[in-house]
Amino acid sequence: AHVLVDVLNRELGSQGISFHHGVSYRHLMLLKNGSPGVKLTPPHDVPGTPWNDVLPEVKSAEGKATAEILTDLIIRSHAVLYSHPVNQMRIAHGKDPANSIWFWSAGKRPQMQTxxxxxxxxxxxxxxxxxxxxxxxxxxxxxxxxxxxxxxxxxxxxxxxxxxxxxxxxxxxxxxxxxxxxxxxxxxxxxxxxxxxxxxxxxxxxxxxxxxxxxxxxxxxxxxxxxxxxxxxxxxxxxxxxxxxxxxxxxxxxxxxxxxxxxxxxxxxxxxxxxxxxxxxxx
Structure with a gap:
């Protein structure tokens, strides 16, 4: 996963977008000045649903640009990841490829007491x-x-x-x-x-x-x-x-x-x- 996240940073990252390694399938993307006015669907809520039916949705007018950025990243990530040697090797061994990114559970830094x-x-x-x-x-x-x-x-x-x-x-x-x-x-x-x-x-x-x-x-x-x-x-x-x-x-x-x-x-x-x-x- 670290190899693929590094590729995402190189191909899709920018001054306002960065990807960070996590564990298993859980990783993090930081989007500067993103809006909370978007609806993101957790994949475990919709198993078997076509991905293009549950792309980021606009909840409020200020969320339009953020939803467009996230959707664009999802679509572009497929081209970046599918052809990567890690995924081609997984396909050759009969395994599912990590062929796209998916966003859910977005949030901003919380303010809370210790x-x-x-x-x-x-x-x-x-x-x-x-x-x-x-x-x-x-x-x-x-x-x-x-x-x-x-x-x-x-x-x-x-x-x-x-x-x-x-x-x-x-x-x-x-x-x-x-x-x-x-x-x-x-x-x-x-x-x-x-x-x-x-x-x-x-x-x-x-x-x-x-x-x-x-x-x-x-x-x-x-x-x-x-x-x-x-x-x-x-x-x-x-x-x-x-x-x-x-x-x-x-x-x-x-x-x-x-x-x-x-x-x-x-x-x-x-x-x-x-x-x-x-x-x-x-x-």
Whole structure:
């Protein structure tokens, strides 16, 4: 991917347009003086839809120039990428070529308080997804990068767990993000999603619980997804998510299963999103 992103910079980049390497298929383009008045369609929202049916759309008059720039870049990128030796080799080996760029989830630099300012706590974030590292920067967290973290089922679970355990004691809050199950949901692959959840249970949750139980200082643990991604529709929905908060010395409720229905019937019930962090951090 780095090779192709470098080619995009050379062929399509300019003083106001630059491309930056990310992980897997997630990369970044910076457009100076771009307008938010455009509608961009995430590809995982429209699987199987012809690309020219979901090109950038104008939401407001000031977005017209930006939509035209983005559409032009998408069309021009195909000619740049398709003939590249990397893609020709992929085609020769029966693999899909990375033959176009696609824009979605655009935004401007946010203005937000740090986690320390809000809650008086320091933190660190571990993830294969640059979006999470970006949020971590604005939250004032340390970004911890793990070799082999792919955001897929084959990610380096062991390395991420080791990084999380090493960070405990150095910061107050460690945010460990595992992307694999979400990707399986976008692929509509139920069997793979089950494997991802089982891997998280056995290779992340279990070793962290075992290790923190041996620590001198009591450690609170929480587990939750950021959103559902049902395999049936292959995109995000805004339904409530199940969560678990474990604190040594606090009596557990009678819930024995971790799923949406069981969790909602637990001691915390259904809460507003801002309540979760308060419940986790309170003594």
């Amino acid at each position: 986690f320390m300012e809000l809650y008086g706590k320091s933190g660190a974030v571990i993830s294969a997804v640059d979006l999470l590292h970006g949020i971590g920067i604005y939250a004032g967290f340390k970004n911890l990068y793990v070799e082999g973290a792919t955001g897929l089922y084959n990610t380096n679970y062991k390395g991420k767990v080791e990084a999380a355990l090493d960070a405990i004691g150095k910061v107050d809050v460690v945010y460990l993000h595992i992307e694999a199950a979400d990707e399986a949901g976008h692929e509509g692959d139920i069997a793979l999603k089950i494997k991802c959840i089982e891997a998280i249970d056995q290779r992340v949750v279990k070793p962290i619980m075992e290790a923190t139980a041996m620590m001198d200082e009591p450690i609170a643990l929480a587990l939750l997804p950021d959103h559902p991604t049902p395999c049936e529709i292959r995109t995000h929905v805004h339904d409530p998510v199940p969560f678990v908060i474990y604190k040594p010395g606090v009596e557990a409720d009678p819930v024995q299963k971790y799923d949406e229905t069981s969790a909602e019937a637990g001691a915390y019930g259904l809460i507003a999103d801002g309540e979760f962090i308060r419940l986790l951090l309170m003594d």
